[in-house]
Amino acid sequence: MEKLSSKSSSIYENLIGINSMVAELIPSYVGFQNDIYMMGICGMGGLGKTTLASAIYYEYSNYFEGSSYIANVREKSEKGKLHKLQQQLLDKILGGSKKKINNVQEGVEEINSSRLRHKRVLLVLDDVNHKDQLENLAGKRDWFGLGSWIIITTRDEHVLVQHGVLKIYKPNGLDDDDASTLFCSKAFKKEQPEEGYMQLSQKVVEYATGLPLALVTLGSFLVGRTVKEWQSALDSSKNIKGNIHDTLKISYDGLEEMWKKIFLDIACFFGG
Ligand SMILES: Nc1ncnc2c1ncn2[C@@H]1O[C@H](COP(=O)(O)OP(=O)(O)OP(=O)(O)O)[C@@H](O)[C@H]1O
Ligand SMILES: [Mg+2]
CATH class of the missing domain: 3.40.50.300 (P-loop containing nucleotide triphosphate hydrolases)
Structure with a gap:
């Protein structure tokens, strides 16, 4: 070929x-x-x-x-x-x-x-x-x-x-490096995290377990937010049981609903 x-x-x-x-x-x-x-x-x-x-x-x-x-x-x-x-x-x-x-x-x-x-x-x-x-x-x-x-x-x-x-x-999802690159492209509009966001980024990438949709959505959600806000979002994500893979690995109809729930949980830390 x-x-x-x-x-x-x-x-x-x-x-x-x-x-x-x-x-x-x-x-x-x-x-x-x-x-x-x-x-x-x-x-x-x-x-x-x-x-x-x-x-x-x-x-x-x-x-x-x-x-x-x-x-x-x-x-x-x-x-x-x-x-x-x-x-x-x-x-x-x-x-x-x-x-x-x-x-x-x-x-x-x-x-x-x-x-x-x-x-x-x-x-x-x-x-x-x-x-x-x-x-x-x-x-x-x-x-x-x-x-x-x-x-x-x-x-x-x-x-x-x-x-x-x-x-x-059956794609496995992105490996850590690729996942980080995709996340950073959305959260920072470049391949590497901004100064002061390195560890927080790593945690979000870990949470997303290589799932492109999660990386894109979380990156777009966190772009331009302060370190404190990132921290709050991560804290709130801990209230969601299991990792994002388990959370989202459900039926067609449940998928969008589950995303709404995750973002409602996270968004309440930003005052709605
Ligand atoms: N390799 C990649 N590089 C950059 N972005 C990606 C990559 N793969 C997926 N994405 C982004 O992740 C999101 C989800 O991807 P996609 O719609 O292809 O998933 P899907 O497996 O077809 O989902 P569904 O089962 O809901 O149809 C999209 O926003 C897409 O742009
Ligand atoms: Mg599709």
Whole structure:
């Protein structure tokens, strides 16, 4: 496989630790010719799955004969719009499909019988949470031409297993150095902590346990605040049982609620 192009510097510039994640997801045996590669990225909310999938799409789509990035699959299909996603896929890859897709079954027939199977495509299905979504958007490998890459992100590994996806990458979160760089980029707008904030930063980074969403959110929350305020925020975070990983490792619906609770707990130290 060819190395990342020079274009990569622009997209990867603001993303931290992304090169090693790309290398883990797309090992060197993955190519552009002899097989159809279905790859899953799986892990808890805020881990960076969408970020990784978008970076790959941006970086590699030019190498394919057609490409489509389908965002928010879970949300759209819960609203009964799965056939619209099928239409979006066909329109983008075939450059405007002649046929209007009225329902999911029509979509399956059209994708299966279309010119798609002669095209080498890059398809990203982001945030999938049910096997039906995969069956209706990428039902079988032979729907697509040889050399195609189908990249699926999900919080639920079981969905990938049910669909027979063999290559599953589970990001571990950022290591300490990368986590600190991401946090500092938000909290101080540079890679290192300001003077007097070194230890406090280390504690926040420890608390965030490598989870990008936590690092970004906490950094943006603490930017411009005094040492005293940071200290208060850290003290209040101790009242939250367990670490942030355990706190956030819950269902879809609970995630946003839990963030609200964490910030309410912290914010009360700043007088609301
Ligand atoms: N490698 C990275 N470098 C910099 N920022 C990152 C990185 N990975 C993730 N982020 C940031 O962390 C936040 C969460 O990332 P993202 O939305 O990709 O998570 P996710 O795993 O797709 O979550 P969900 O399961 O909720 O869809 C975003 O603000 C994103 O910009
Ligand atoms: Mg996502």
